[in-house]
Amino acid sequence: MPKLLQISIEVNSGSVGRIAHQIGDTVLANGWSSFITYARNNNPTNSEVVRIGSGLDVYCSALKTRIFDNDGFNSKNATKSLTKTIEKIKPDIIHLHHLHGYFVNIEILFNYIKKQDIPVVWTFHDCWSFTGHCAYFDFVNCNKWKTECHTCEQKKEYPKSLFIDRSNQNFIKKKKIFTSIKKMTIVSVxxxxxxxxxxxxxxxxxxxxxxxxxxxxxFYPKNSRDRIDQLYNVEGKYLLLGVASTWDSRKGLLDFIALSKTLDKSFVIILIGLSKTQLKLLPENIIGIERTESQDELCELYSASDLFLNLSVEETFGLTTAEALACGVPTVVYNATACPELITKETGYIIEKGNIVELNKVIEEAKKLGKSYFTNECRKRAVSLFDKNERFMEYYNLYNEILNKNEKQ
Structure with missing residues (x-):
């Protein structure tokens, strides 16, 4: 029975943690054993779970990163303990997800994997793995990662460093470490x-x-508008929805606020995933909701909305957009990074980033056409491209392809 070990910071929590959980279910359904690591946020899953370190380890690693700008190079004891657990499990394949987040030491982990010659699949959910510091660089139009990072403009962005800039040292070390594994396949989303x-x-x-x-x-078109109308007192309003795990300028929070100032009383905006501090600063025509782990609640809000807005300027995929399409909701995205890949003229609009005037125009057009004009095509696109059963079977097929290749060598 083949064994899969996924290294993730979360299990069945957040977008990446849910992906790890669902991949685990896929291999379990096909007769494999499945193990998933976590350092925080462990929700119920059918896979066996392995904890990396403790909450204190994560806190100490985050503190060191704030001072020394060395995320990925702390957590030594936790990672040594992880390698001992890997030795006991003896996985046939290790599937890596995020390795940032203050929970693992990449040098110790990769040296162990190299020594044991374990095949690796590594899903990139962002760009941290090939930069000297940041997870995203398009917002500041930085291309230093193509040659060699130094003097990072985003030192104080996640993973934040308050004092030291080690972007050059990090880049050089990452390059050496991450190119040392021969049996590795990188999956981009x-x-x-x-x-x-x-x-x-x-x-x-x-x-x-x-x-x-x-x-x-x-996630499917659900008859939830009446319930949402009553719950949030938005009856008769044209409902614009935005969803993020965390909100900042990169995710478009300031653009939502700018948009709200241009809308008349027939519109209302609902934003999901705001912090308590952000909730207090919202204008009257934006209804703020804190982050929810309930996918049923998310589905109801997606389905009740007339138009979904993803005003992020940096997305390596855009899972909320795919979820909105699955619920039959037309979507507006900025013409930036991966977002345009998800949208067609039958399912929404692609506009220039930060252009509130153009945003207003497409909102008015979508309102005139009506949500039903788009719904079937939105659902059809989600079914054809984003069905989890098909996408996660691609991973299962990749695992088998790798194992078969190794057997022949």
């Missing part, structure tokens, strides 16, 4: 991200593109 990987120091590594999957049985 969009064509845009795959292009960036092939412009980076990882250009000689095998790559694939596998879109993120959506649970189409959970």
């Amino acid at each position: 969009s064509k845009w991200l795959d292009e960036k990987v092939n412009e980076s120091f990882l250009k000689d590594v095998n790559t694939r593109v596998i879109y993120n999957g959506v649970d189409l049985e959970r």
